[in-house]
Amino acid sequence: MTAPAGARVEGVAAARKPGGTVEFPRTPLSAPPPIHDVPAYCEVTVTLTHTGSDHVKVVVALPETGWTGRLQGVGGSAYAAGDFGAPLVQAVKDGYTAVSTDAGVLDGLNTGWGLRGGEVDRTLLANFASRSVHESAAVAKAVVRKHYQRPVTYSYWNGCSTGGRQGYAEAQRHPGDFDGVLANAPAVHWAQFAVATLWPQVVQSQDGHVVGNCVLSEFRKAAIEACDGDDGVINHVIDRPDRCGYDPRRLVGTKVLCDGREVTVTQADADVMRKIWDGPTDEHGRSLWPGLPKGADPVWLAGTLPGASGPGFPVAALWVRSFLLKQPGFDTSKLTYRQYRDLFRQSVREYDGVIGTANPDLSAFRRSGGKLLTFVGTSDQLIPPGGTLRYREQVRRTTAHVDDFYRLFLAPGVDHCSGGTGAAPTHQLGALVDWVEHGRAPATLAAATPDGSTRNLCPYPQVSRYVHGDPKVASSYRCVR
16 A cells, blocks of 8 residues: 555555454553444554654554444544554444554553653654654545545544544644544643643642642542532532632641541641642743642542552653653652743743644634534543633634534533543534534533433533523533623
8 A cells, every 4th residue: 555655654464353242451541341243344454664663553443344434533542642442443333444553652651662862752752743643544544445445435533632632633734634523631732731730749849748638639529519509509510610719728627537547637738739729830920831620639640549650640750751851760759840840841842843732723624624522521630621721712713613613512520531420421423423424513512420410511611500400400401601
């Protein structure tokens, strides 16, 4: 086959997969359940290189029966550029030809590929940032045409977190690759957020006061109790954390049971929590980036997680160690305020144009007829939603009629990509398909909580408000500004 421009094909292999019930091994990031009733499919692996030292796998899965004419690109997570497991197989079951790529890098929480001879491997970084997803779309479309003897009818992107960032990169840089982009909890503004999420650890180190997990959780609980009813109903969720005025000093003096012993919340605890919620600041106290939203679990960024290799968010720590300091063994929790602020600026200066994925000019994507659909949880504990909200406002100011092609939905009480106590979308890809193929823009997104309550999500800047009736039923709410 012909390689995408700038790449060379190193090899092509094909294997028939029997389908049926497909099981998946446990990974560091997930343990997906088996998928049943999968049709038999052909798996084609194309290996590309750009310099001879990188080896990028692109896997295309083509169902033997039930193909709808659609292509689905599958996104990655953390430092994995793709996923050859459950998402690929689920797409096949749903009638898609599916494609994913490893970008030639190791997967998951590993940046061993990032440095070569003490310097950043720019080839692999370019692959991970955006190039390999674009190439995988071109490869998949060529394989489909060869295999089925007809082209793809509609192409879709489906990703969250890193996969969400990849979807935004496609809309910004390669607007013709996908007709519809589903990009949730996107890691846009990577150069900023990947440093900003280390702020809670730096605050505790530099202020000389570590807040225990149970006290962190108590601050979260208190904020939810204070602002829960702002939407008109008590459901253990803060709908708009940015409008929650809870002051952590109100908890000072409260006694909390921690691992069987009673501790008293101190002023120092409250000071740390306030800084975490406010987010990183420069030398003059001005905001560098939005902080953790009230209602999100602060333990992930500020506490100690069982089995973790070190304190703090691993994605952020690895970014600073490998790509900024070029010292893989550096302890990022020991950064001073001055070092931290210098690294924040360095990250933006050196990498915003490479992996920032925050160009607000989506006019080419709009002209191509593309549709971009995103949801973010207001309780996202890993990629605080402030960055996505900021990007959406920048697009609104840059590109006319933004709601015609780009809709963002806030999911109150939902964690990163999924989980939490709030209602998470239940049929978002179907909503995108309906928008692309039938022109029906989603006025709301159907969502449900883990206990079966339903609630429609509203397109930003609208929010959901309780009106009357059963608070566990979506019809009891309406969207308001």
